[in-house]
Amino acid sequence: MLVQFYNVSKIYPNGVKALDDISLKIDRGEFVFLVGQSGAGKSTLTKLLIREEIPTRGQIFVNSRSIVRMKRNQVPKMRRSIGMVFQDFKLLDSKTVFENVSFAMEVIGASTKEINIRVPEVIKMVGLKGKEDRFPGELSGGEQQRVGIARALVNRPLLLIADEPTGNLDRDTSLGIMDLLYDINHKGTTVVMATHALDLVKAGRKRVIELERGRLISDKRPGDSNNDFTSY
Numbered sequence: 082m083l084v085q086f087y088n089v090s091k092i093y094p095n096g097v098k099a100l101d102d103i104s105l106k107i108d109r110g111e112f113v114f115l116v117g118q119s120g121a122g123k124s125t126l127t128k129l130l131i132r133e134e135i136p137t138r139g140q141i142f143v144n145s146r147s148i149v150r151m152k153r154n155q156v157p158k159m160r161r162s163i164g165m166v167f168q169d170f171k172l173l174d175s176k177t178v179f180e181n182v183s184f185a186m187e188v189i190g191a192s193t194k195e196i197n198i199r200v201p202e203v204i205k206m207v208g209l210k211g212k213e214d215r216f217p218g219e220l221s222g223g224e225q226q227r228v229g230i231a232r233a234l235v236n237r238p239l240l241l242i243a244d245e246p247t248g249n250l251d252r253d254t255s256l257g258i259m260d261l262l263y264d265i266n267h268k269g270t271t272v273v274m275a276t277h278a279l280d281l282v283k284a285g286r287k288r289v290i291e292l293e294r295g296r297l298i299s300d301k302r303p304g305d306s307n308n309d310f311t312s313y
């Protein structure tokens with residue numbers, strides 16, 4: 082198991098119960114959609130996974146290690162095994178495509194030699210070959226998200242988490258991003274994608290975990306009977 086949640090609740094300091102007694106497991110190699118309306122707790126769940134937030138109750142294991150009990154000095158190493166993709170891309174506007182991606186390797190101390198091999202490889206994989214020297218402002222939204230995905234992948238994470246990665250993109254562009262995420266998953270990376278784009282989820286035929294006001298209300302795989310998630 083790559084991810085294990087045991088009876089996880091998260092209550093923010095303002096008293097909002099964002100997650101309520103969540104238990105779930107995600108195996109290596111899975112592709113999981115995390116769905117639910119705005120405010121259901123999707124982003125909170127992804128933040129717990131990278132220990133940006135700590136649960137109020139319960140235990141979380143990533144790659145068999147408790148990330149709740151983990152010492153602070155071990156957090157950076159754990160985060161390196163997880164790539165994060167964001168709705169608003171979070172690129173550095175003053176850096177080129179190449180530099181946005183290579184920066185993620187520099188911060189973990191990779192050598193210039195390693196960077197010069199790996200960065201072109203991952204840029205090619207996301208379909209941006211030839212655009213290495215562009216700045217984010219010279220790219221379309223879909224291309225900017227591809228840079229975000231390249232950056233998340235460059236250090237070969239075990240887990241890729243995408244929080245509403247198509248939220249700022251039109252439909253056709255979103256479909257291209259989905260194909261890329263499926264491709265990444267087929268190559269072995271476990272993917273968790275939070276979204277409320279139900280058309281993409283339905284077309285995807287993947288496992289779907291549904292949250293409603295902080296509670297896990299369904300967890301269905303494509304083969305399951307009655308795998309329509311009707312409550313949302």
Ligand SMILES: Nc1ncnc2c1ncn2[C@@H]1O[C@H](COP(=O)(O)OP(=O)(O)O)[C@@H](O)[C@H]1O
Nearest residue numbers: 093095097099118119120121122123124125126
């Ligand atoms: N840092 C925070 N402090 C207080 N409340 C928060 C914080 N982040 C999220 N919430 C609240 O927690 C609930 C779940 O939010 P979130 O996890 O962002 O849901 P989603 O991503 O599904 O829209 C919402 O009611 C939201 O307002």
Ligand SMILES: [Mg+2]
Nearest residue numbers: 123124125244
């Ligand atoms: Mg969210």
